Amino acid sequence: MKLFYSPGACSIGIHVILEEIGKPFETQLVSTRDGSNKKPEYLAINPKAKVPALLRDDGTVLTEFPVIAWWLAKANPMSNLIAVEFEAEARTLEWMDYLCGTVHPQGFTRQFRPANFAKDAEDEARVVAQGKALTEGYLQVVERGLAGDPWLLPSGYSVADCALFFITNWASGRSGMTLPPKLARHQAAMMARPAVQRALAREAKAA
Ligand SMILES: N[C@@H](CCC(=O)N[C@@H](CS)C(=O)NCC(=O)O)C(=O)O
The missing domain is CATH 3.40.30.10 (Glutaredoxin)
Structure with a gap:
């Protein structure tokens, strides 16, 4: 592979x-x-x-x-890396879809590639600010929904946590945002994993 x-x-x-x-x-x-x-x-x-x-x-x-x-x-x-139980598997996919299909393209792509959204070069600062504001809102949704402590799902560590990892990395790194408490714990738990x-x-x- x-x-x-x-x-x-x-x-x-x-x-x-x-x-x-x-x-x-x-x-x-x-x-x-x-x-x-x-x-x-x-x-x-x-x-x-x-x-x-x-x-x-x-x-x-x-x-x-x-x-x-x-x-x-x-x-x-x-x-x-994914729950065997049907409902928990669906919840894993649900989180991955939100993180990869909404938070990434709507929140972060606006911040990292504003030209993709802006009318012209002058409009780019507005797009970056909009991306940051959207991301803040999305992160609150994840913070409220995070039910596993430290993992996303009560069913345990899963591929959805690996998706959340690139999001928290971007937020706290390139975007310079402060992670809300559960997301900060999640990031620390991920960083402790040898993988x-x-x-x-x-x-x-x-x-
Ligand atoms: N829907 C794709 C999106 C992947 C994606 O946007 N990847 C970015 C890197 S984070 C990329 O390859 N960007 C290159 C480009 O748009 O030129 C997925 O979930 O895998």
Whole structure:
């Protein structure tokens, strides 16, 4: 298996999941900062020009964070990264969808790529401020909904926590926001995991 990732991007969450599973995997750097994700070689792998993408052992490529995370968890049941119980599995997917489908593109993409939303260069500061305000609101939704302490779900640590990890990292890092208490505890608990430390160290070396 091979993960296509960019250091510091949302792909860190999938990187952590692969480390949690512990089976051998390769990584390939596709920097979104220098536009490598838009080069023909990568578009042949993922025409969406996004990371993460996962090349599987049968030669097929899977894209979209929640789907890659779900597939890895289901393909590796011994790793206990998704609840077996039907309702808890649905709640795991529900959180991943919110984090990857709303918080990331609506809150953070406005802050990190304001030109995608702004009318012109002068409008970009307004878009960044709007992204920050939206993110503050989204983080409050997660703070109120976080029921596992420190994990998102009472059913225990899961791939949804790996999705929340890239969100809290961006919020407290690039966005300079103060995390509300439960999210701060979640981030600290993630940072204490050896799998997280290994993924971060590999990405730091490549950055
Ligand atoms: N819907 C995708 C979004 C992935 C995504 O937006 N990834 C960002 C990095 S965090 C990216 O590749 N951006 C490159 C670009 O938009 O040029 C998913 O959940 O996997």
